[in-house]
Amino acid sequence: MTTGHSPYYTAEHQAYRETLQRWVASEIEPYAAGWDEAGSFPRELYKKAADIGLIPMGYPEEYGGIEADLFYLIVGAQELARPGVGGLLASLFSHTIGTPPIVRNARPELKSRVVPQILAGEKISALAITEPSGGSDVAALRTTARRDGDHYVVNGSKTFITSGMRADYYTVAVRTGEPGHKGISLLLIERDTPGFSRTQLERKMGYWCSDTATLYFDDCCVPVENLLGQENGGSRLIMQNFNHERLFLAAGCNGFSQTCLDEVVTYARERITFGQPLINHQVIRHKLVDMAMRINATQAYLENLAWRVENGDNPIADTCLLKNQATLTMEFCAREAVQTLGGAGYIRGTKSERIYREVRVNAIGGGAEEIMRDLAARQLGF
Secondary structure, eight states, rough: OOOOTTTTHHHHHHHHHHHHHIIIIIITTTTTHHHHHHHHOOTTTHHHHHHHTTTTTTTTTTTTBBBBOHHHHHOOOOOOOTTHHHHHHHTTTTTTHSHHHHHSOOOOHHHHHHHHHHHHTSSEEEEEEEEEBBBGGGOOOOOOEEETTEEEEEEEEEEEEETTTTEEEEEEEEEEEESSSSEEEEEEEEOOOEEEHHHOOOOOOOOOTTOOOEEEEEEEEEEEEESSSSSHHHHHHHHHHHHHHHHHHHHHHHHHHHHHHHHHHHHHHHHHETTGGGGGGGHHHHHHHHHHHHHHHHHHHHHHHHHHHTTOOOOOOHHHHHHHHHHHHHHHHHHHHHHHTTTTHHBBBBHHHHHHHTTHHHHHTTHHHHHHHHHHHHHHTT
């Protein structure tokens, strides 16, 4: 990615990038592959990530955040992609999808109690929307919340929830009213709430170190004060959250694409075939150029959209298209990297092998490719 002369990044952005590069090299890179094989990573990493500015970045100072534009978040996502462990990025940054609805819509007392703990890395935040009966069709969700005095009684389940086991605060989509989008609300549910339980989802294709779970609500009593925004007004909040998530996902995907390119360039310079370095063969150089072309095009799209959002635009169609562009770029780069690495790319241990296994979860999560195309088509009037 050619960001060195980009008009979107200031000297402060670059300084932050350099700080993160050193931190990732010492605190993440030596351990990331082992964490992935082990299926988890240390909880204290959240505190370390908060101390370096990753977790509080982009949140209000009054809650312990660091006021920042989207380009700091892009830098953070892409530097954390360097170790090539997608599950680490997903779980460590689950607050980026679980916390914004709390910051924007919770009652002041709830925000003051919950958000500072999350931004300090002391507590973990998760978002729970997808259900066993469906994911992308949010309007059809079945988990119910019935008002009973000063509580909501919640029944139902959620699945494929990132940070589902270890989170402390869950931003949960529930049905409080009529069928469809108009009857959806968001509740903040705390992990020790009676009637709330979780089971670990294992044996995943990728994201091995990501904590993924199914959640169960059995007459789970949640205080009315934990309603986020207005009752039956949750659909708009969810859509707003999705737009932010898709920008962040696109940034991470392009970071993983760059990681594939970096790894395979190093390999191609060292690997000798037919008496010369692999990179001297034209067919290999063309693969590398095609990877770079797609990465740079996706990065330009990402940064342009981030600039538009920073300037008050709400480019829903382009955000959907960007999300697909980023996952398709990741798929191409991971495939070409593994192909070029040959047998070494098929053995666990290379970054490209891990990233190749994690292409599909990115093409599904945050809005499946097919849903993104359909939503973009409707927004564009097709």
